Amino acid sequence: MAAILSVSGSPSPTSRTSRLLRHLDDRLRLQGHDVTPLDVRTLPAQALLGADFRHPAIVAATDLFTQADGVVIGTPVYKAAYSGLLKSLLDLLPQYALSGKTVLPLATGGSTAHVLAIDYALRPVLSSMGASHIVPGWFTLDKDVAADDHATQIVTPAAAEALEQVTDHFSATLGGRTGALRRTA
Template sequence: MKLVVVSAGLSVPSSTRLLGDRLANATAGRTSADVRVVELRDLAVEIAHNFTTGFPGPALGAALDAVASADGLIVVTPVFSASYSGLFKSFFDVLDPEALTGKPVLVAATGGSARHSLVLEHALRPLFAYLRAVVVPTGVYVASEDWGAEGLVERIDRAAGELAGLMTGSAAGRAASASTSAPVPGPASVHVPAQGAGDLVRGGGFEVVPFEQQLAALRPE
């Protein structure tokens, strides 16, 4: 399986990237997924060009393909003006609108104050619901004072466990679908003897009138 982390952090080192790495490690430990990190900071120019030309550059194209083919996503953004960053939103604006349909997504964000924690619910979750992704119940917001504080490890583990469960279920579903893709013989035909319009076929405690008989009863003599 493939797990992709989309990080919109701008600084080096970045607390946004750090949170993405911790979530990825916790998820990969439960799924043995291969992890790829997409740093949007490195794609900013190509994202801007994509808006004006309609075509992604090589690096952006590879990142978009990685996201579209992933079995699960972790998306992490810093909070700017009480919402996700413009760079974060721009990346998902140039992504194929169908690319995330049914894909498990874990949403996370970092900020300087706990007051911005609702960004997960009023900005990130609606965005990915609109893209028809399957957003895990637990989002992870980390304020500056949360690093090293009690409870962060538990929140990361809970969110990672939910994402891992969805990824494993999706992979199993695809495997089952592939194994049943061969043509399946139709049901054997059943002979029902001809009966009068008033006759009934009885069985299992029901009285069932065959559809052909119902039609025949409605036709004029």
């Protein structure tokens, strides 16, 4: 099926955003996709902040974008926008790094006051980078994502159904199978 790059823009090592993405990665794998996770926080800070386009880790991350058919971009919302860490990476990618890609934007945050951050902050930059199709994204409240890596249920039932729908739509757009999956939440 499709090669998917799943990017977490969270700076936190105990990130709900990353936990949510890894949960959705599993669903996408069950639908037949090859999913590669990328936690931006694992890239060298000096390379990101110093705009070192030639750093081997930045070159490798850029190659992951090039090889992907689809990209899931997840970010916590800070100050009504996507994270500065994610911005640092996006600034180092080529202008049209998302050209020909289908993109699923996701965000997490503590309040529904930030729900429009996807449409007003993240979607415009993804569009400017040439994404051929940005599917409807989704905002998930922090309280709906388990804070513990060892939790048996990563996403609350209240959030699971909507997340499954947006993930399945993204998968179907990329040619994945969606109809026969049981609920994973």
